[in-house]
Amino acid sequence: MTARAGLRRVTGANTLGIAVVLLVLIAVFGALRPDAVLTVFTLQTTLVETSVLLVLAVGMTYVIVTAGIDLSVGSVLVFSGVTSAMTMNALHDGNATTAGWGVVFVGLLVAVASGAAWGLLNGLLIARAGLPPLIVTLGSFGAALGAGQLISHGSNVAGVPDVLGDTLGTGTWFGVPNLVLVAAAVTAVGALVLGTTAFGRHTYAIGSNEEAARRAGIPVTRHLVTVYLLAGVLAGLAGFMALAYFRVASITGHDTDNLNAIAAVVLGGTSLFGGAGSVVGTVLGVFVPAVLRKGFVIVGVNVYWQPIAVALVLVAAVWFDQSRRRARDKR
Amino acid sequence: MTARAGLRRVTGANTLGIAVVLLVLIAVFGALRPDAVLTVFTLQTTLVETSVLLVLAVGMTYVIVTAGIDLSVGSVLVFSGVTSAMTMNALHDGNATTAGWGVVFVGLLVAVASGAAWGLLNGLLIARAGLPPLIVTLGSFGAALGAGQLISHGSNVAGVPDVLGDTLGTGTWFGVPNLVLVAAAVTAVGALVLGTTAFGRHTYAIGSNEEAARRAGIPVTRHLVTVYLLAGVLAGLAGFMALAYFRVASITGHDTDNLNAIAAVVLGGTSLFGGAGSVVGTVLGVFVPAVLRKGFVIVGVNVYWQPIAVALVLVAAVWFDQSRRRARDKR
Amino acid sequence: MALPLLDARELVKHYGSVEALRGASFTVRAGEVVALVGDNGAGKSTLVKCLSGVERPDSGTISLDGAPVVLDSPVAARSLGIETVYQDLAVAPDLDPAANLFLGRELRRRGLLGRLGVLDKREMRRRAVASFDDLGVSLPDVDVPIGQLSGGQRQSVAVARSVVWASRVVFMDEPTAALGVVQRKRVLDVIRRVRDQGMAVVLISHNMPEVLAVADRVEVLRLGRRVARFDAASTTVEELVGAMTGALSQGDS
Amino acid sequence: MALPLLDARELVKHYGSVEALRGASFTVRAGEVVALVGDNGAGKSTLVKCLSGVERPDSGTISLDGAPVVLDSPVAARSLGIETVYQDLAVAPDLDPAANLFLGRELRRRGLLGRLGVLDKREMRRRAVASFDDLGVSLPDVDVPIGQLSGGQRQSVAVARSVVWASRVVFMDEPTAALGVVQRKRVLDVIRRVRDQGMAVVLISHNMPEVLAVADRVEVLRLGRRVARFDAASTTVEELVGAMTGALSQGDS
Amino acid sequence: GGGGQIGDTGGTGDAKKMVLIPGVAAEPFYISMECGFREAASAAGYEVDVQAPAKFDATLQTPIVTGVLANKPGAVLIAPTDDKALAGPMRQLKDAGIKVVEVDTKLEDTSIASSTISSDNEQGGRLAARTLAGLVGDKPGSVLVLNTKAGTSTTDARAAGFEEEIGKHPNLKYVGQQYTDNEPDQAASKVTATLSANPDLIGVFATNLNTGEGAATGLRNAGKTGVVNLVGFDASPKQVEDLRAGAVQALIAQDPATIGRTGVEQAVAALEGKPVERDVETDLVALTKADMEANSKYFYKQSC
Numbered sequence A, B: 001m002t003a004r005a006g007l008r009r010v011t012g013a014n015t016l017g018i019a020v021v022l023l024v025l026i027a028v029f030g031a032l033r034p035d036a037v038l039t040v041f042t043l044q045t046t047l048v049e050t051s052v053l054l055v056l057a058v059g060m061t062y063v064i065v066t067a068g069i070d071l072s073v074g075s076v077l078v079f080s081g082v083t084s085a086m087t088m089n090a091l092h093d094g095n096a097t098t099a100g101w102g103v104v105f106v107g108l109l110v111a112v113a114s115g116a117a118w119g120l121l122n123g124l125l126i127a128r129a130g131l132p133p134l135i136v137t138l139g140s141f142g143a144a145l146g147a148g149q150l151i152s153h154g155s156n157v158a159g160v161p162d163v164l165g166d167t168l169g170t171g172t173w174f175g176v177p178n179l180v181l182v183a184a185a186v187t188a189v190g191a192l193v194l195g196t197t198a199f200g201r202h203t204y205a206i207g208s209n210e211e212a213a214r215r216a217g218i219p220v221t222r223h224l225v226t227v228y229l230l231a232g233v234l235a236g237l238a239g240f241m242a243l244a245y246f247r248v249a250s251i252t253g254h255d256t257d258n259l260n261a262i263a264a265v266v267l268g269g270t271s272l273f274g275g276a277g278s279v280v281g282t283v284l285g286v287f288v289p290a291v292l293r294k295g296f297v298i299v300g301v302n303v304y305w306q307p308i309a310v311a312l313v314l315v316a317a318v319w320f321d322q323s324r325r326r327a328r329d330k331r
Numbered sequence C, D: 001m002a003l004p005l006l007d008a009r010e011l012v013k014h015y016g017s018v019e020a021l022r023g024a025s026f027t028v029r030a031g032e033v034v035a036l037v038g039d040n041g042a043g044k045s046t047l048v049k050c051l052s053g054v055e056r057p058d059s060g061t062i063s064l065d066g067a068p069v070v071l072d073s074p075v076a077a078r079s080l081g082i083e084t085v086y087q088d089l090a091v092a093p094d095l096d097p098a099a100n101l102f103l104g105r106e107l108r109r110r111g112l113l114g115r116l117g118v119l120d121k122r123e124m125r126r127r128a129v130a131s132f133d134d135l136g137v138s139l140p141d142v143d144v145p146i147g148q149l150s151g152g153q154r155q156s157v158a159v160a161r162s163v164v165w166a167s168r169v170v171f172m173d174e175p176t177a178a179l180g181v182v183q184r185k186r187v188l189d190v191i192r193r194v195r196d197q198g199m200a201v202v203l204i205s206h207n208m209p210e211v212l213a214v215a216d217r218v219e220v221l222r223l224g225r226r227v228a229r230f231d232a233a234s235t236t237v238e239e240l241v242g243a244m245t246g247a248l249s250q251g252d253s
Numbered sequence E: 001g002g003g004g005q006i007g008d009t010g011g012t013g014d015a016k017k018m019v020l021i022p023g024v025a026a027e028p029f030y031i032s033m034e035c036g037f038r039e040a041a042s043a044a045g046y047e048v049d050v051q052a053p054a055k056f057d058a059t060l061q062t063p064i065v066t067g068v069l070a071n072k073p074g075a076v077l078i079a080p081t082d083d084k085a086l087a088g089p090m091r092q093l094k095d096a097g098i099k100v101v102e103v104d105t106k107l108e109d110t111s112i113a114s115s116t117i118s119s120d121n122e123q124g125g126r127l128a129a130r131t132l133a134g135l136v137g138d139k140p141g142s143v144l145v146l147n148t149k150a151g152t153s154t155t156d157a158r159a160a161g162f163e164e165e166i167g168k169h170p171n172l173k174y175v176g177q178q179y180t181d182n183e184p185d186q187a188a189s190k191v192t193a194t195l196s197a198n199p200d201l202i203g204v205f206a207t208n209l210n211t212g213e214g215a216a217t218g219l220r221n222a223g224k225t226g227v228v229n230l231v232g233f234d235a236s237p238k239q240v241e242d243l244r245a246g247a248v249q250a251l252i253a254q255d256p257a258t259i260g261r262t263g264v265e266q267a268v269a270a271l272e273g274k275p276v277e278r279d280v281e282t283d284l285v286a287l288t289k290a291d292m293e294a295n296s297k298y299f300y301k302q303s304c
């Protein structure tokens, strides 16, 4: 195994094309506004602002590699944030702002457990009952949001402990925001598990040929349940991270998280038909649009032009990536 | 060919399960509130309010049968409505409210042409450049909306001719709303073309095995371009219909049209992996959620429970449909 | 004569309105190669799928070593020592040959990493290359997804997988259909070797000379039913073809 | 000797770093059956794909009737009268056999409906059943998606398709691999019949007795290059195997 | 011919029922309005129902209007999500003899509703600009508006009013508005990006709840809380808490409960044939940390 082949094993599909696009984007924006773009502040804020989406997108990568889809992540994030915040408040006389680490820890557990519950439900309906993932997760997309509204009576839940907001939310560690550390850890573990373990191998096999995987003795049903469970758990964690970051559990404003995560995964070279893809690609797929949006604001592009420009660059990026691959195959 | 097999040819996949679900829903709501549900008025409004989505979903059926996806339909609808309304206004001194049929006709042409342009762009990027449909249409989703906002300067466009609104928008013909007639015509033609013509056959073949279709001499690239073009044209027509109905070109509020259309198609038994599906199924897939939402409002279900209940029924409907199919295969 | 190792009786399997098996029986003993022959659509593959846990028969009994067993999943069959080469190969086209060879039974690193599920890719690759050499398969590049291999190369990988893992019964559904002359000979050699180790081998093939060359017994399936059994040593191609086409009949045997 | 109908010279085809064809040449004349043989991975299927417009060779020339042609798509090849049975069959699994048989060349109703593209399903179905009968294929139900047929049944559909439409050259990449004894014989009969109508037939097969029985000439491919040519009447299985494995060499022929 | 118009059919209903159709479900503004509505309508002896669209969106609100119409209640209080698109369905309400009262937003066509109770959003934007200018004093700096989605009538009006008024303060450089798709994370990102590009940013006007939350987060993340003056719109409990904690410097509050109550009063008057006030303007106030406790009656409610 050559070093290059080894690298390819971890990164999965070749993601160099999108990496080049990302570097070019940074270079262009940097050249236009070096004072504003190439600063620690911009780097820090860009990283922080993508952390939550990154965690969602890591889970989505697993789901899409199995040829599935999960539309529910944004709503599960909302639901987990709401249950977590309300539990913390309940544990601290209705307002957890001054609560301590114990309460925060319970909040984390509740968030993750809430996400896990939805993920498990998705997984069971998809893998056991054999229903189409799109319909099942569209259902839980609506149901989780509705449930979140129901228990919060439709309004955002405040009262997030200050200790949580000040540490996980806005704290840094040697200049690296803590939220970014969490997202990076999740991403690293996600990439390693998918790329080097039996679990990851089985994920690819199921996406490549589910029937072959079943006949090879892979516990396909259980594995799929686990994958959706994982996506749910990560959505729960993301909900907790959002709670720390915004210091409020928002009800609205997460209805396009699912599409954003899916787009990042596909942009990163994972096929919607499953069997191939990588977490590293997803990371790039998360950052390209984030850098674009940020860069356009900094450079001062007209607001109505911004979505058009983002769309153009996204399509161009994939085009570039594809033609690079084709050229390599020709060689 | 038995009569039953012949019927199956037109309806494509077996859609009886979802049809049963739809009837049960109507029966239940009818039993709960016979005075309000089983009225001509409720029938009329339910049909009218699903007309626009139905037209979008017919185009989406073709796209999904080819194993593609089109996220851009809602934005293309917005764009077409805006260009159409602005053109009509421009032709009539800035306010077309009192304009005549000539202006309306030009407006229709502009709407359809706008839709066609986006559809063609999608098709060329997907079929010719070979880019993933999800990314391309996500791009045009953003770009078409941005372009609509750009030319309307970010606000809704009013001044829709009264003759348009009074006839196509709210007029009826022997009690059947004209909008419903248009949608029904589009659906009927869509169903017949998909079910009985060479064009439809090629659409299925491409979704079933694109490479086999190519080797069989089907002009796959051209066909795919045509399918996305069709989806664009129907989105343009839908934009015009929405214009007539609401008498304003709204630039907000169509960001989930794509998911609604996709969900209707999948609920109607079309697989996201292509090769199978039917327009008749899509019609049922459009009506099940529409009837649910309407019924819940009439029956007076708590707003927060509504999305949960809709989700439950959707998943249950698919479950019922699937187990019915499995039982049939066992027979 | 030895007791049957695997014995299926009166299996029935419907697919919708198609009756693929209409009371098929089948027997194989340890240490013998049984050929299962029959016309296209006779139900051979369906029978194999029923006996390897992929499909559940609508009725009928299956016993292993005389005791009835329920083969409700491929895992169940595998845990009883039954391996299968499927006619449609059942490989994951996006994975490379080594990954397919070890699919569902991946080797792990030693120590902590292994317990965390980390794969020993190097070792799997090494062993895969050895297996392929054994079958005379030359792959241009062992890191290429199996979907990009030639038809024969892909079939070789599926065959290699079954013989590596078999412990009691190996079903081979047309394992040599796409193989070159040399590879075919190697596979037949492997079949004999496996038989000599005391395992039962069930070979499905439409190549009658090949069948007569390697099988000890032949069972014939026709329209979903077993219609004849032969001793390979004392039968001819004509007799087999006669049984398959219904020209010659032993009744329901 | 007749002029070559189809003549390929020095074709080279890379897949990434794999060299599938390294200067392969190939010739076939009208009214003859040429067998193309070679080890697994020799490049036979790749050569067929290059000659039927599915893949574009990186270099080399192809001429038809002595004039160079560019086969840049399957449509181009088909319009020149070239039909192909692909090794991977290239059928649409969700469509029924009749739909697959007429794929890309659907029959339309007469009159206005036909001009609107409405299919004549009844007629296609009737003709499909006749073709299948001709090949000895019995389908349990002609309205079932082809993906649910047995391996041999599916292959028969692909073979039927090619012979129905051929007008000058038919490539058949292992058309009999999954066929039963009877169906195999029928296909070989059909190959002879097609040849006798003046078409050129290119048969790929790993079954040497079959090759010698039906072919007029044999061309041998090894490691992406043509290494030998034989007259079928005056050669033996041993010679062919020798050429395929490299034991016997005619040089680059 | 067979021509006609939708709804040319009749039926009977329940005149002792009153329905509120807010612009969107799950917003403290509308929840507070709902509280006022429920309280007043129940007190007047009416059966109540509330049906809200999942989004502030005419295509989602229209089926609700026609669904409510199927029940033929006595009166409907509605916040139309589009000043033209809802004209048709609301005219059908009126034609069916239902009394229509507009709350919060209104149609362009003034002939449909019996009464309109609202606070002027554009006025709210101007008030935000004046409040911000007051907070900043005569320091120079850049000012940003965070809007939701292009075409959302209410927030567009707030942004327009703000832009008009802020021009009267030459020390403040208006750097334009950014759209956020009504997502807090985009709002946060746009604030920090603007900070990168305009380090002299001194004020932000967030036109609704989500943009305000995102902006507060972005500023906190940048360590600019309190340095950059943030003016929000609406006074939900969380926003009030943020104001108290200093994450937000001012809030423009409407009076939704009064809107709801007044809506019921006018509807009852219309049903009973008493004189109806055609237009009722409700208060808008600017809350700052200094005067917030005095104005606590303007704080929105989470639930009734």
Ligand SMILES: Nc1ncnc2c1ncn2[C@@H]1O[C@H](COP(=O)(O)OP(=O)(O)OP(=O)(O)O)[C@@H](O)[C@H]1O
Pocket (backbone or CB within 6 Å): C015, C016, C018, C019, C020, C038, C039, C040, C041, C042, C043, C044, C045, C046, C047, C087, D139, D140, D148, D149, D150, D151, D152, D153, D178, D180
């Ligand atoms: N999944 C399925 N759905 C419906 N019918 C099926 C399915 N699988 C097999 N059949 C039908 O069952 C019958 C037996 O098929 P099977 O594959 O067992 O035949 P076979 O003996 O293996 O044939 P071959 O020699 O061609 O491989 C065929 O008529 C086939 O069409």
Ligand SMILES: Nc1ncnc2c1ncn2[C@@H]1O[C@H](COP(=O)(O)OP(=O)(O)OP(=O)(O)O)[C@@H](O)[C@H]1O
Pocket (backbone or CB within 6 Å): C139, C140, C148, C149, C150, C151, C152, C153, C178, C180, D015, D016, D018, D019, D020, D038, D039, D040, D041, D042, D043, D044, D045, D046, D047, D087
């Ligand atoms: N799409 C592809 N991508 C990469 N490599 C390929 C591809 N197709 C074929 N190859 C390689 O090219 C070589 C020749 O393959 P080809 O299919 O032409 O062999 P073949 O002679 O038909 O073999 P068989 O008898 O097994 O069918 C093989 O080594 C194969 O791995």
Ligand SMILES: [Mg+2]
Pocket (backbone or CB within 6 Å): C044, C045, C046, C087, C173, D150, D151, D152
């Ligand atoms: Mg078989």
Ligand SMILES: [Mg+2]
Pocket (backbone or CB within 6 Å): C150, C151, C152, D044, D045, D046, D087, D173
């Ligand atoms: Mg081949």
